[in-house]
Amino acid sequence: MTKRYWEDFSAGQVEEFGRRTLTEDEIIEFATEFDPQFFHTDPVAAKDHFFGGLIASGWHTGSTLMRMMVDHQFANSSSMGSPGLDELRWVSPVRPNETLTAKSEVLETHPHPKRDDRGIVKFRHTVLNGDGDVKMTMISNVMFGRRPEEKA
């Protein structure tokens, strides 16, 4: 695959990729370190909570989406990091052994306002399970280097 630069992204592009199942042990391990609320770490106590069972930390779901994005969208690219996210929504709980996939839509692209060697791509990413239920949505901005030969 040829390396992807900022010029290779354009509004309207849609990609679907990734396949990742979070096990109960993985959900508990992540949450024990980063989000130790009982409905993320204790399957028994979680049954009596309003989610009705153990659910993944939203930061675990987000980090898992990031891994899918890196593996499938950014691995061979000029990605230079992100200035931030416009919006993130945890739409429905992620439960153990659900298989997560990702959908990516490019909303817009624009050159970096100050640096002529890079541009910004605004994405909407959606995390879905195997039944197509939406788990999380996110609008993010990612910096990519511009293709060198097209530099002025």
Add this chain to the structure above:
Amino acid sequence: MSDGIEYFEDIEIGRVLEFGSKKMERREIIEFAKKYDPQPFHIDEEAAKDSIYGDVIASGWHTGSVTMRMMVDHMVNDRAGLGSPGFNNLKFKLPVRPGDTLQVRSTVMDKKRSRSRPNMGTIFGLVEVLNQKGDVVMSFESLGMIKARTLGEDD
């Protein structure tokens, strides 16, 4: 109430809390990123030297997750929280570098009782993450659902 747990009515707009102290070790930055964000400038010390950052920097998801941990340890469990629908306007303002020590400043910006379910409400917060120099490295606008003590006829 005597249990020390705060409900919707107890949260004062304008209140500022500062808490947490988390040193970001080089091996932790690389380990997290190898699992969740394996881009060269997070995991490869040689490649990172040639990047715009000059050394490995923490994945934003690592900084966010560490922030969540500090919020759970110092704030979340003191409130009758009902989870969060998400957040808005998250900015990665400065790179988080190996050896940086992070803390959180959380400000209550607004609160709104739910019209459809008046036994709960939403707290709108500004969460800022600072490094040891006092520079804000990350910020976001948090949304937190919380139980109310009453149905709010007196609000």
